[in-house]
Amino acid sequence: MSDHRVLSGFGVGSVLSWVAVFYLATGTAGATCGATQCFLVTGTQEGTGARGRLTVDLSYRYVVQSRRLAGTDDVAEVLTPKVSFEEGLLEPDHHREIRTQNSLVQLDLTWGATDRLAIAASLPLRVERDHEHDDEVGTPDEHFTRDDGAQGFGDARIGVRLAFLAGPRSLLVGGLGLKLPTGQYRLRDGEGSINEPTLQPGSGSTDVVTSLYYALQIGEGASEAFASASHSLNRENSLDYAIGDVTTLALGVNRRTGRGATWSAQLNGRRGARDEFLGEAVPSTGSLLVNLTPGLRLAMGEAAVLYGYLQVPVYQRVNEAQLAPRTGLVLGVSRAW
Numbered sequence: 001m002s003d004h005r006v007l008s009g010f011g012v013g014s015v016l017s018w019v020a021v022f023y024l025a026t027g028t029a030g031a032t033c034g035a036t037q038c039f040l041v042t043g044t045q046e047g048t049g050a051r052g053r054l055t056v057d058l059s060y061r062y063v064v065q066s067r068r069l070a071g072t073d074d075v076a077e078v079l080t081p082k083v084s085f086e087e088g089l090l091e092p093d094h095h096r097e098i099r100t101q102n103s104l105v106q107l108d109l110t111w112g113a114t115d116r117l118a119i120a121a122s123l124p125l126r127v128e129r130d131h132e133h134d135d136e137v138g139t140p141d142e143h144f145t146r147d148d149g150a151q152g153f154g155d156a157r158i159g160v161r162l163a164f165l166a167g168p169r170s171l172l173v174g175g176l177g178l179k180l181p182t183g184q185y186r187l188r189d190g191e192g193s194i195n196e197p198t199l200q201p202g203s204g205s206t207d208v209v210t211s212l213y214y215a216l217q218i219g220e221g222a223s224e225a226f227a228s229a230s231h232s233l234n235r236e237n238s239l240d241y242a243i244g245d246v247t248t249l250a251l252g253v254n255r256r257t258g259r260g261a262t263w264s265a266q267l268n269g270r271r272g273a274r275d276e277f278l279g280e281a282v283p284s285t286g287s288l289l290v291n292l293t294p295g296l297r298l299a300m301g302e303a304a305v306l307y308g309y310l311q312v313p314v315y316q317r318v319n320e321a322q323l324a325p326r327t328g329l330v331l332g333v334s335r336a337w
Contacts, residue, residue: 040250040266040268040291040293040295040309040311040330041213041226041228041250041252041266041268050112050115051112051113051114051115052111052112053111053112053336053337054109054110054111054112054336054337055108055109055110055111055334055335055336055337056107056108056109056334056335056336056337057107057108057109057110057332057333057334057335058105058106058107058108058332058333058334059104059105059106059108059330059331059332059333060103060104060105060106060329060330060331060332061102061103061104061106061328061329061330062101062102062103062104062328062329062330063102063311063325063326063327063328063329064099064100064101064102064325064326065099065100065101065102065323065324065325065326066098066099066100066323066326067313067316067323067324067325067326068097068321068323068324069316069317069318069321069322069323069324070318070320070321071317071318072315072316072317075321077096077321078096078097078284078321078322078323079093079094079095079096079097079137079321080093080094080095080097080283080284080320080321080322081093081094081282081283081284082094082095082196083196083197083241083277083282084193085193085194085239085241086193086194088240088278090277090280090282090283092283093137093138094135094136094137095133095134095135095136095137096133096134096137097133097322097323098132098133098134098144098323099130099131099132099323100129100130100131100132100199100323101128101129101130101131102128102129103126103127103128103129104124104126104127104128104154105124105125105126106122106123106124106125107122107123107125108120108121108122108123109121109122109123113160116162116163116166117160117161117162117163118160118161118162119158119159119160120157120158120159120160120161120175120177121156121157121158121159122156122157122158123153123156124153124154124155124156124183124201125153126151126152126153127150127151127152127153127154127183127201128149128150128151129149129150129151129199130146130149131146131148131149131150131199132144132145132146133145133148135191145190147189147190148189148190148195148196148199149199150184150187150195150199150200150201151201152183152184152187152201152202153182153183153184153201153202154182154183154201154202155179155180155181155182155183155201155202155203156179156180156182157177157178157179157180157209158177158178158180159175159176159177159178159209160175160176160177161173161174161175161211162174162175169216169217170214170215170216170217171213171214171215171216172212172213172214173212173213173214174210174211174212174213175209175210175211175212175213175230176208176209176210176211177208177209177210177211178206178207178208178209179203179205179206179207179208179209179232180206181202181203181204181205181206181237182202183200183201183202183203184200184201184202185197185200185201185202185203185204185237185239186200186204186239187199187200187201194239197239197241197243197275198243203234203237203243204237204238204239204241205234205235205236205237205242205243206235207232207233207234207235208232208233209230209231209232209233210230210231210233211228211229211230211231212228212229212230213226213227213228214226214227214228218253222255222256223253223254223255223256224253224254225251225252225253226250226251226252226253226254226266227249227250227251227252228248228249228250229247229248229249229250230247230248231245231246231247231248232245232246232247233245234246236276240277240278240279241275241276241277242275242276242277243275244272244273244274244275244276244285244286245272245273246270246271246272246273247270247271248268248269248270248271249268249269249270250266250267250268250269251266251267252264252265252266252267252293253265253266260298260299260300261296261297261298261299262296262297262298262299263294263295263296264293264294264295264296264297264309265292265293265294265295266292266293266295267290267291267292267293267314268290268291268292268293268311269288269289269290269291270287270288270289270290270291271287271288271289272285272286272287272288272289273286274286274319283319283320284318284319284320284321284322285319285322286318286319287316287317287318287319287322287324288315288316288317288318289313289315289316289324289325290313290314290315290316291311291312291313291314291328292311292312292314293309293310293311293312294309294310294312295307295308295309295310295330296308296309303335303336303337304333304334304335304336305333305334305335306332306333307330307331307332307333307334308329308330308331308332309329309330310327310328310329310330311327311328311329311330312327313325313326313327
């Protein structure tokens with residue numbers, strides 16, 4: 001791993017020689033109306049190399065939440081509570097969840113401050129959630145609506161990554177960052193009330209993200225195995241609402257083939273704790289998701305990479321009843337200067 005060329009698709013060690021997992025947890029905790037984004041190690045957004053080198057990564061992430069679950073079982077309907085910020089209470093079984101379409105356009109910037117230290121920023125340029133549900137369930141006013149979705153700039157993240165170990169065949173990197181409350185979190189729904197927290201572009205809280213990454217070259221260096229972990233310690237916002245903490249784990253292998261192609265397979269796990277409102281646990285929040293993620297990176301010259309990943313659910317467990325995500329898609333391009 002002594003070759004520190006950034007994002008060169010001709011060597012897995014080159015691409016991953018400074019990989020960390022600052023943005024491994026790319027979505028908020030799955031909650032009432034859902035806000036899950038794809039979570040994985042891309043091998044490009046986390047990369048940094050020589051001192052003074054800048055890496056710019058632009059990605060598009062898409063996932064639909066429409067699988068109706070109670071625990072691990074498929075169910076006919078998902079009834080979830082409404083968080084009434086105006087009245088300071090939870091209204092149980094207020095609406096029937098149908099579908100949430102999540103998309104994200106994200107810009108990641110990484111700069112090599114030294115040969116071992118990198119400064120990184122993640123900017124969610126466009127968070128968009130198209131949401132459908134039946135409102136006022138069980139009352140004469142029950143009706144279908146798709147007017148409660150939201151879009152806008154999300155919560156930015158800044159942080160540092162430090163290589164504790166950078167040997168010829170192995171790498172150990174730690175990361176520390178902050179998620180900043182740059183996204184709107186008080187947008188109104190179709191009835192004029194403050195919208196559900198997990199439909200908002202931002203959370204309204206300043207959160208701490210820690211990470212650890214280990215990689216090991218296999219054989220002659222054409223293959224590399226990696227393991228990673230990340231934890232987001234989420235705080236309460238000014239509305240007395242706290243998104244549950246998020247922990248992510250990943251195990252994966254990358255294999256370089258001819259013509260600058262690198263194939264990837266990884267197993268990703270994500271546990272979101274329950275949300276809290278006014279210090280009380282919120283029903284239908286918190287989940288455990290496990291995905292199998294195949295992917296491909298294509299080198300475009302010495303400094304640019306195109307990539308794509310498909311996240312396929314293999315295990316999903318939710319608290320109470322929630323919408324769970326279907327297959328997710330991540331597409332991106334990365335360039336280093």
